[in-house]
Amino acid sequence: xTMTGPEPLRVAVVGAGEWGKNHVRMFAQLKGARxxxxxxxxxxRLADVRAAHPDVRVTTRYEDxxxxxxxxGVVIASFAAQHYDQARRALEAGKxxxxxxxxxxxxxxxxxxxxxxxxxxRCLMVGHLLLYHPAVVKMKHLVTSGDVGEPFYLYxxxxxxxxVRNDENALWSFGPHDVAVAVHLFDAEPEVVTAKGxxxxxxxxxxxxxxxxxxxxxxMAHIHLSWLDPHKTRRTTLVGSRKMVVFDxxxxxxxxxxxxxxxxVRPQAVSYEDYLHVRFGDILIPHFGTTxxxxxxxxxxxxxxxxxxxxLSDGAHGLRVVRILAAAQKSLELDGAPVTVxx
Amino acid sequence: xTMTGPEPLRVAVVGAGEWGKNHVRMFAQLKGARxxxxxxxxxxRLADVRAAHPDVRVTTRYEDxxxxxxxxGVVIASFAAQHYDQARRALEAGKxxxxxxxxxxxxxxxxxxxxxxxxxxRCLMVGHLLLYHPAVVKMKHLVTSGDVGEPFYLYxxxxxxxxVRNDENALWSFGPHDVAVAVHLFDAEPEVVTAKGxxxxxxxxxxxxxxxxxxxxxxMAHIHLSWLDPHKTRRTTLVGSRKMVVFDxxxxxxxxxxxxxxxxVRPQAVSYEDYLHVRFGDILIPHFGTTxxxxxxxxxxxxxxxxxxxxLSDGAHGLRVVRILAAAQKSLELDGAPVTVxx
Numbered sequence: 001x002t003m004t005g006p007e008p009l010r011v012a013v014v015g016a017g018e019w020g021k022n023h024v025r026m027f028a029q030l031k032g033a034r035x036x037x038x039x040x041x042x043x044x045r046l047a048d049v050r051a052a053h054p055d056v057r058v059t060t061r062y063e064d065x066x067x068x069x070x071x072x073g074v075v076i077a078s079f080a081a082q083h084y085d086q087a088r089r090a091l092e093a094g095k096x097x098x099x100x101x102x103x104x105x106x107x108x109x110x111x112x113x114x115x116x117x118x119x120x121x122r123c124l125m126v127g128h129l130l131l132y133h134p135a136v137v138k139m140k141h142l143v144t145s146g147d148v149g150e151p152f153y154l155y156x157x158x159x160x161x162x163x164v165r166n167d168e169n170a171l172w173s174f175g176p177h178d179v180a181v182a183v184h185l186f187d188a189e190p191e192v193v194t195a196k197g198x199x200x201x202x203x204x205x206x207x208x209x210x211x212x213x214x215x216x217x218x219x220m221a222h223i224h225l226s227w228l229d230p231h232k233t234r235r236t237t238l239v240g241s242r243k244m245v246v247f248d249x250x251x252x253x254x255x256x257x258x259x260x261x262x263x264x265v266r267p268q269a270v271s272y273e274d275y276l277h278v279r280f281g282d283i284l285i286p287h288f289g290t291t292x293x294x295x296x297x298x299x300x301x302x303x304x305x306x307x308x309x310x311x312l313s314d315g316a317h318g319l320r321v322v323r324i325l326a327a328a329q330k331s332l333e334l335d336g337a338p339v340t341v342x343x
Numbered sequence: 344x345t346m347t348g349p350e351p352l353r354v355a356v357v358g359a360g361e362w363g364k365n366h367v368r369m370f371a372q373l374k375g376a377r378x379x380x381x382x383x384x385x386x387x388r389l390a391d392v393r394a395a396h397p398d399v400r401v402t403t404r405y406e407d408x409x410x411x412x413x414x415x416g417v418v419i420a421s422f423a424a425q426h427y428d429q430a431r432r433a434l435e436a437g438k439x440x441x442x443x444x445x446x447x448x449x450x451x452x453x454x455x456x457x458x459x460x461x462x463x464x465r466c467l468m469v470g471h472l473l474l475y476h477p478a479v480v481k482m483k484h485l486v487t488s489g490d491v492g493e494p495f496y497l498y499x500x501x502x503x504x505x506x507v508r509n510d511e512n513a514l515w516s517f518g519p520h521d522v523a524v525a526v527h528l529f530d531a532e533p534e535v536v537t538a539k540g541x542x543x544x545x546x547x548x549x550x551x552x553x554x555x556x557x558x559x560x561x562x563m564a565h566i567h568l569s570w571l572d573p574h575k576t577r578r579t580t581l582v583g584s585r586k587m588v589v590f591d592x593x594x595x596x597x598x599x600x601x602x603x604x605x606x607x608v609r610p611q612a613v614s615y616e617d618y619l620h621v622r623f624g625d626i627l628i629p630h631f632g633t634t635x636x637x638x639x640x641x642x643x644x645x646x647x648x649x650x651x652x653x654x655l656s657d658g659a660h661g662l663r664v665v666r667i668l669a670a671a672q673k674s675l676e677l678d679g680a681p682v683t684v685x686x
Contacts, residue, residue: 152543153551155567161604161623194679196537196555198563200495200584208496208582210555210565212539212679220541222553224498224565230580230587230602237573239551241543244573259573261504280504336537336555336681 009096009302012037012071014062014086016045019100020077026294027075028053032302039065062086066093073305076100077127080168084109087124091116096123098301101176102325103318107342110322114315125301125311126318128180132296134289135247135255136181139238142245142258143185149242149262153220154182156236159229169206171195171328174225179321179328180313181236182213182221189320189341190215195328196336200228211328214338258284352439352645355380355414357405357429359388362443363420369637370418371396375645382408405429409436416648419443420470423511427452430467434459439466441644444519445668446661450685453665457658468644468654469661471523475639477632478590478598479524482581485588485601486528492585492605496563497525499579502572512549514538514671517568522664522671523656524579525556525564532663532684533558538671539679543571554671557681601627 011027013020016038027035037057038049046058057064065071066089074090076083076099084104090097091113103126104110117124130136142148158174165173183189190213197209207228213221234249244259260281304311311317323341331339354370356363359381370378380400381392389401400407408414409432417433419426419442427447433440434456446469447453460467473479485491501517508516526532533556540552550571556564577592587602603624647654654660666684674682 152571153541155553192678194537194539196557196563196565198496198561200561200582208563210498210553212553214539214678218541218543220539220551222539222567228495228582230582230589230600230604239543239571239573246573257573261573335535335557336679338679 006032006306008032008034009073009305010034010036010070011073011075012039012065012068013075013077014039014065015076015078015100016040016049017077021045021048022294023075023077023298024049024053026298028056030295030298030302032299032306033073036070037065037068062089066090066095071095073098073301080105080172084113087113088116091120091122091124094120094122096301096305098125098127098298099318100127101129101180101318101321102172103315103322105172105322107319107323107326110315110319114319117315123301123305123311124315125304126313126315126321127297128176128313128317128321129293129297130177130181131184131313132300133249133293134291134296135249136184138256138286138288139236139245139247140185142243143238143240147243148238148240148245151186151219151238151240153222154185154236154238155222155224156181157224157233159224159226159231159233161227161229161232165227166202166205169197169199169209170225170227171197171206171209171211171332172325174227175209175211175223175325175328176321178221178223178225178236179213179324180317182223183317183320183324185238186215186219186221188215188219189343190221190324192338192340193324193327193331194336194338195331197332206332209328209332213324254285256286256288258286260284349375349649351375351377352416352648353377353379353413354416354418355382355408355411356418356420357382357408358419358421358443359383359392360420364388364391365637366418366420366641367392367396369641371399373638373641373645375642375649376416379413380408380411405432409433409438414438416441416644423448423515427456430456431459434463434465434467437463437465439644439648441468441470441641442661443470444472444523444661444664445515446658446665448515448665450662450666450669453658453662457662460658466644466648466654467658468647469656469658469664470640471519471656471660471664472636472640473520473524474527474656475643476592476636477634477639478592479527481599481629481631482579482588482590483528485586486581486583490586491581491583491588494529494562494581494583496565497528497579497581498565498567499524500567500576502567502569502574502576504570504572504575508570509545509548512540512542512552513568513570514540514549514552514554514675515668517570518552518554518566518668518671519664521564521566521568521579522554522556522667523660525566526660526663526667528581529558529562529564531558531562532686533564533667535681535683536667536670536674537679537681538674540675549675552671552675556667597628599629599631601629603627
């Protein structure tokens with residue numbers, strides 16, 4: 001008798017486009033999974049899948065995914081506008097679901113998905129990739145360990161000059177990443193959101209956005225999103241009372257720098273100069289894992305399905321992000337007026 | 344008979360602190376000026392001036408500056424709260440005035456200065472140093488020549504971990520620079536301003552601010568100011584329809600990069616992919632003068648006094664900047680609500 005692990009989870013991937021094809025590749029590789037079906041509307045993409053994975057069933061009809069009892073988990077990487085309907089039908093059919101971000105385009109839809117997942121007892125996870133990025137895992141650890149002190153604020157830039165989308169604006173396309181990271185690092189929900197943006201290339205499709213999230217206890221996250229910029233930038237700076245941490249995802253290796261810099265407040269000081277003492281310290285470039293974040297994310301999905309654990313980026317987290325994005329969208333439409341995030 | 348130039352302008356410098364001492368140095372050097380008096384409240388600073396410039400009269404009383412008929416021009420580098428009173432008294436005494444930024448702390452005071460300067464027929468100039476920086480002169484030229492195409496938006500970061508002020512917040516301390524540059528490059532006044540910020544180090548003194556200026560025709564300027572940051576940053580990015588320009592003042596030499604990158608909109612295209620064409624082109628690092636901006640600014644003041652020309656950063660420009668800062672301050676106090684700039 002040989003030792004065998006648990007049966008691999010039989011997975012269908014829906015949407016094999018720019019990003020979805022990475023899910024196809026990953027679930028075809030992962031030990032805990034077996035890729036059994038790929039669904040896409042475009043025949044040439046299915047032909048590519050057929051060539052690379054002859055055993056995998058391909059289809060253009062989403063019903064095939066939902067109806068096939070051989071499919072246990074559905075990975076949804078289709079257009080954002082389809083996420084809600086597809087995730088709901090998969091959950092109702094008793095499948096576990098990993099849905100790409102944004103989870104849905106409206107908070108009501110996200111709430112419905114969370115409810116349906118609870119009723120069906122199935123795993124619902126959102127593809128907030130950065131939460132599984134070793135650099136963000138490290139940042140989160142620096143926060144929870146107390147290393148950065150009180151986390152004051154973060155700001156991030158996600159800028160590009162590359163793919164201009166016509167199906168969603170820069171807020172919904174890029175925003176979920178940084179909003180998810182801010183909520184994760186502060187472990188809180190913002191109360192108020194403001195967003196200012198403009199549509200320079202296509203009427204009505206905002207391509208440059210500045211978003212500010214106001215969290216309780218004066219914490220703040222500022223997010224600059226643009227696909228009309230000379231620099232390809234993916235950088236997040238977290239400023240704490242004791243340390244400052246910079247995560248630059250465009251750096252090939254040293255993605256995180258920890259600055260032992262700050263301003264010490266000494267309430268007992270006699271003069272103003274002593275009261276605020278600027279501290280210039282070492283810069284530490286910590287070593288951490290370099291595993292592909294998507295692999296870690298997909299593995300986490302498989303682990304949660306097997307053990308029944310709650311994913312780090314579960315439906316509740318995805319709902320939080322959608323609520324914030326919806327508030328930001330409303331603020332955009334109100335030309336920057338503060339909008340309360342409805343919980 | 345020998346050829347002689349015009350008589351040098353007899354100048355008094357008021358405030359010989361961190362920044363004012365640069366004015367002392369500059370006006371002691373410039374050919375068109377003669378430094379005749381330095382006024383400061385702190386004796387040790389005056390002792391330094393006395394040691395370096397034995398012929399220059401020093402005083403702790405501002406009245407001495409105003410009353411001395413030998414003083415023709417007054418350079419005000421005192422605390423911002425004193426600018427209005429000192430500039431007004433100097434103008435009323437018939438002196439030409441170069442006042443440091445911010446020109447005043449309230450729009451009404453700035454309006455009064457513009458009025459008094461007009462009545463007295465004297466030169467009123469504000470020390471918006473960046474307008475005289477060769478890199479900004481170059482950027483302005485790229486805009487007016489049509490090189491960048493339609494200027495869409497700019498964003499700038501002015502971040503530091505250094506001197507923490509207790510007499511003014513980050514908005515009034517750093518903001519005048521970037522606001523002045525935005526108004527100058529767009530040659531327009533914003534209609535609406537939003538600002539979000541927090542005071543992390545000292546109660547009530549905002550040390551991190553995000554400001555957005557909305558100009559007519561969808562132009563936008565976003566300004567990030569902080570003295571609580573691991574990076575010392577002074578960078579402005581201007582995105583136009585044809586080119587993008589980055590001015591990084593922390594670069595020792597190549598302070599400007601011109602990116603021949605952009606997205607061409609082709610209204611006649613048949614497919615979406617053809618409609619928006621992303622263009623990746625050369626990066627040009629232009630050569631331009633390296634003269635110290637303060638020297639150019641001070642020389643401009645002397646030239647304007649001599650010729651009667653209107654300074655680039657005249658009272659009207661300074662008033663515009665103060666109006667915008669006041670609107671941003673109000674937005675800060677309203678927690679980010681949009682505030683109309685009153686003209």
